[in-house]
Every structure is written in structure tokens, then in C-alpha cells.
Amino acid sequence: MILVTGATGHLGNVLVRNLVLRGARVRALVLPCDRCTALDTLEVEPVRGSVLDPESLDRAMHGVDSVYHLAAIISIVTGAETLMHRVNVEGVVNVASAALRNGVNRLVHVGSVHAFKRMPHGQVINEETPLALDSAAGTYDETKARGVAAMLDAVKQGLDAVVACPSAIIGPYDFLQSLLGKALSNFARHRVHLLVPGAYDFVDVRDVADGLIAAHDRGRTGEIYIVSGHYATLAEAKAIVQEAAGFHSGQIVLPWKLALAIARVMQHVYRMTKATPQFTPYSLRTLAANAQFSSAKAAAELGYRSRSLLETARDLLAWRQAFA
Secondary structure, eight states: OEEEETTTSHHHHHHHHHHHHTTOOEEEEEOTTOOOGGGTTSOOEEEEOOTTOHHHHHHHHTTOSEEEEOOOOOOSSTTOHHHHHIIIIIHHHHHHHHHHHTTOSEEEEEOOGGGBOOOOTTOOBOTTSOBOTTOSSOHHHHHHHHHHHHHHHHHHTTOOEEEEEEOEEEOSOOTTOOHHHHHHHHTTSSSOEEEOSOEEEEEEHHHHHHHHHHHHHHOOTTOEEEEOOEEEEHHHHHHHHHHHHTOOOOEEEOOHHHHHHHHHHHHHHHHHHTOOOSOOHHHHHHHHSOOOBOOHHHHHHHOOOOOOHHHHHHHHHHHHHHHO
16 A cells, blocks of 8 residues: 555646556545545545644554655745745654654655755756755745755654655646646747746656656665756746647746846735735746756666656646646
């Protein structure tokens, strides 16, 4: 039996699909308030609980051989700092402790490339890069770093665990419409697009799911593996999506200082109106930062590979059309 936390999310449901296709028995830890739309057609055993509730974790891990821990809070706006600390750090400690108590044989923890310290442009970020334990970049970076550190501490206590750190995840089966998924899908609309400066590393959700399974099967205990994709500016990402859609429209790229000034105002608007954030000072600084991540270690040790962004864009748009 395999337990997956965060199973209803984008990466979670794709991982569950892969595991079920491989013939695995899968149990999904689902929050009491969560809808299971993404899992409706899959043969999976849902168990209500939370990574913040140790008793529910013990129930979920009863009879479990392996755990994939994906549950996390991602936020690009202010106001979610406490919840991120609780879920991304305390939740990891709870999951690791429950795994030790229940004799889990193998655990794969999903961190993030944000867990690494932001390095100067021109320097490749790999698994030897220090963790962002005292990150000035943002709470998300710090909490993901502390979560990775907590899992590595559990390894010292005897837990057989490995860590996988994906870059920005995109692709089909995005039932909850992630911020990135929504932004990329919007590029397929016939209009002039307003862009902000910057670039990042984008990776297909299916490649990450394959990487997690490879980490489980072949990863070395206590090791971290970056599972990244391809570096692209937002303008390049827009061009790729529109190539997949079969048309091209115009764009306006805001100057950096103007974009940052607007983002500072908009973060307050998002908070007051509870609207979905499009870009914030944190996301802009992330796009401006060095995003040269190396997945060479995962390629060499796990056989990890990433498909082209064009293939991902085509499949994302096709899935969205079918799902809509």
C-alpha cells in the first residue's frame, strides 16, 4: 500500500494516476473539506485527515509500505506566512515522525527548487547549493528549505527517505487551476498580452511524477534530487503556447520598475478583494532571480528526463479543451 499526501493537487493526482497504472494500491490523504474531483475516476482509497493531525496520519499510514509526501502550501502574497510554516515545516515533521512510528519502508518528500538559496546569475543551482534556511526572498522559500532540512534530520533518526525538488510545474490534469496553469492557458487567448520581465524553469507535471517514482525506486537514502525542465522567459513561454494553439498575438512587456510598483499596489488589492493574484513583488523577484537549475544528478542516478515545453503546451491546451 502506498500513501500519497496532497493527492488532490496538480502533481498529486498525476502521481496517483501513474501509480495506479503501475498496479499499485494507493491511499490518498485528503483534507476533510477537500473535493476529490481529480481522483474521481481512479481506483484509490481516500482517507480524511491532515498533516497537522498526527492521529489521522497514524490511521492513514497503517499498513503502508511507502509514502509520497506532497502536501504543502504555496502562496505568492502576504498573509499566509503562519499557515505555510505550519504545513510546510511542522507538517513535514509530523509526516516523518508518523512514518518512523508506523514502520514505513520508504518515503519520498517533495521539496522545491525554492528550497535552495538564490544564487547570482551565471551560477548553476544544484543539490550542493545551500538550503535557504534564512531566506530573505520569502516565507515560501524558507519554509520549503526548513521542510527539506527536517526530512533530512529524520533520515538521521533512521527513516529511509529521499527528497525531490521540482521547478515550476505545468501541464495537463490541472483540475484546481494552478496560478501557472491559468497564466499559460491565458496565453492561448486572442488578445494583446501584458507581460512582466523575467524567466523561470518550467517542468511538465508528468515528468515530475515519473521523477518521484524513480526517486522512490532508485534514489539514495538522504539524497536530494532536482527535477527541473527548461528555462524560458515569459515572452518565450507565451510564444510556445501560441505555437501550440496555432496563432500569434501581440504583447507589451512592462519595464521592471513599473511592474514592481504595480505589483506592490496589487498585492493589497488581491488581499482586500480576495481575487486570485496574477503577479506580486515576490513573484516578480522570483522571475528576476537566477533560475538556472541542474537536473544532471537526477538524470544520472534516476534516469530522469524532461519533455519539451511545446509538447507540454499542446497537451495542456488539449486537456483544457476536453475537460471544459
